[in-house]
Amino acid sequence: MARTFTAVARGINTLNINPANLAPSGEKSFEFNLINFTITTGSDLIDINLYNKYFTGDENGEPVYLNEADKRKILSMFPAGLAQTGSGIDINLVALSFNLDAVGAFALNVSEKAGVNLLLPKSYLEFILYGNPLNSRYDFSKTYFNALWHREYSLSYAREIPAPEFLKYLSAGISLKLVHGFGFAEVSHNRTFLTTDADSKISGKVDYQVKFSGLNLFRDDYSSDYTPFPKPAGTGVGFDIGLQAVVAEELTVGLALVDMGKIRWRENTYEHSGYAEFNFDDPKTGQEQLDSLDNIMKGTNKSISGFNSALPTILRIGAAYRLDKAPFITKFPGELLIALDYNQGFNNIAGNTTKPRFSLGVEYKPWKWMPIRTGISVGGIQGFNLAFGTGILLSFMDIEFATENFEAAISPNSFDRFSFGFGLKIKI
Template identity: 25%
Template sequence: MKRNKIFGFLAGALLMAPAATFAQQALRSGYFLEGYEYRHVMNPAFGPDRKGFVSFPFLGNINVGMSGNMGVSNFLYKTPDGGLTTFLNESVTASDFLGGINQNNRLAIDYNWSIFSMGFSKFGGYNTIGINLRTNVSATLPYELFEFMKVGGKGDNTVYHMENIGVSSKAYVELALGHSRDINEQWRVGGKLKFLLGGLNASAMIDRMDVEMTDEQWKVQGSGSLDLAMKGLKVPTNEESKNPGDYEADKAQNINYSDIELESPGLGGFGMAIDLGATYQLREDLQLSASLLDLGFISWNSNTHGVMSMEPWVFDGFKDVPYNSEDDMGNEKPNSLENQIDNLTEGLEDYFSFQREGEVSSRTAALGATLNLGALYTFPYYEGLKFGFLSSTRIQGKYSWSEGRFSANVAPTSWFDASVNYGISSYGSSFGWLINFHPNKFNFFIGSDHQFVKITPQFLPVNNANMSISMGINFNL
């Protein structure tokens, strides 16, 4: 698989759907819903209101979502002929584009797919087994980066300073073994032990980047690092993959993105993590809960490390993208959006220039942990109605985020319950919901933490990039 497929997809996804994260680790709308089988994912102390369950293989719990403080409309614009063009097009004014950009543009993408799950009562408590595929992408992109991309040398500024540019991605398979039990009438505790099989880990961290216009060219100097860990991933330098006359001598050790390829994929790393949780019945009508999730690490092998050169390098700038381009006959034809994004990708490759350092080695990286704190109040005149507040905090350095979510939860019958909720987070506000059917021997649920209203044909949110959908089919024991 060549670079233009790998790198182009990542760059295009990050910039065209920022701040990106198919970001749905678990359906937080179901945290207080006692009939929801996967509450234990958010707090391992939660027990079932039934004997247990077995998931429909590959369909038991699917979570897909996106969170961010920007959307597609910030980066793609309609042309007069009904097509699409990027924000670099000269017809898009700097004020129109930059007016929708935040000082700190955030991205978080989590995807959790349950391959197999089950829960059962045994050994004095409740036990869970889960095999899950999990991915995470996080990014933070400063306003100055987009200002430079759009305005460049056409504005008054000839010097740009950028800090804290970061993109991180990982994918792994998780085997989770959980157990929870009552300590007394008030306390219930639980925990999980997770074994992690790593597939991919990529991280680019740029602490500072200075750009200055000199002699009609941009001089760039930065401090940052790049790590790419994936079994079988070949990351060549210019010296290894190009003819001597095709690159400048001082760029011999620069990573050649165009020739990155995947030769023999396999297990890229191994790690472990734990989840801890507890509930406390403060009063008959008030329950408190807390959990700490994904406290652990993955040791990645086959890691390629790159650094930014301490010496400045020259960058030609991001080019305007026209509405039309000419074919071989000299006739104008629409310039496809794919070609426009390819041009943008090439500019990003030149701008973020890393030199490979040393040979392939190993690297250990912590997971992003999540802290949940909850309070559940039972309505005194109807026990089937409960009100909850959930505070969730992702602890992941510069990619950290927090959310507060208020919910109303109702269980009118023994086989149906539902939740409606409203959340305020680092990515903005959102409306969530969940409906959960669990008659005898069968369970189906569907819900969302970020109900989307307006989307593109590719199912990307047009405005703020907040959307999610969760669903699953399971069998009750």
């Protein structure tokens, strides 16, 4: 349903989405997951079609020479002058929920999350394609990179609360989280630019700073040894809050604020930075200046005191309408749910974005045990998506899978994003 789930998800499926949806609603009293994971990756930078056309040679393997139209086509990959790349994986290691009707519903969850966000200005590719013509300026200051690997241990609670007269039902929920951070990297600032004036004088500035904690690939003694239970490099707390309201039998709305909190990084904290201002105006000393600039761009490391990073905070607003229960429908074959969501991130921490995301999802059940799901979304990290999912819903078990990028199956030669999710849970 293109992640249109703020007012839709139930049981353990609602963890990290809207804790209010945990509240007892006649569902099974106990659920736990056996397998649950989601993988996403995508980039504005290039799709398979462009890659095959321009970067793999012609049909004989010979180089492809770009004309002006080809260059414009490649540069069109940068909407608003920026190309965004994002990848992430989310695994529920442990998830269980249980309902105590009069008391409320509880859930325990341990989830492993890792992700990368990268923003690249069009200036990089313009420089590669055109070099530095006279009276040109390339601004690289909007370059941004963030990577985060963390584990969340959460306890959630939800219950029905008194509702105003215009609502049939109202519930509230909260999740409290202990967060262990294992790796973090972020470009904290970048003010790099390059200019060439009318007299061929080249000037500019290299000025960037990257903060690390946990894994630090720039260290000379870096080791790639892996352990599934590493010592946290940072710890923090976070919480989710949410509301769910049933306006009518066929209409449900939801509101949630998710992943509020921060991580304090204390172990293996480093700063990698470089700074230089340069002017190339003497061809005899140009190579010396280039060598010096090369050293500056490689940067230097220094140990720093601890620092904080935010969790990927998101506001979710959603509504779901059961068309088969609409008062103007007297008979309907099966069940049909239509849902709308609005998601607004408050930072660009890995897995998040400040670009708003809108989605429309549809679930049709010709039989109660067989959901057919689809949806579209626009905005966010992924841009436009066409989703598809299905599964088998039994009285004691649910098996579900989905992709947000069904267009990759429809048009495999032009896709630039991929995602897949799978879940298997037991209900008692």
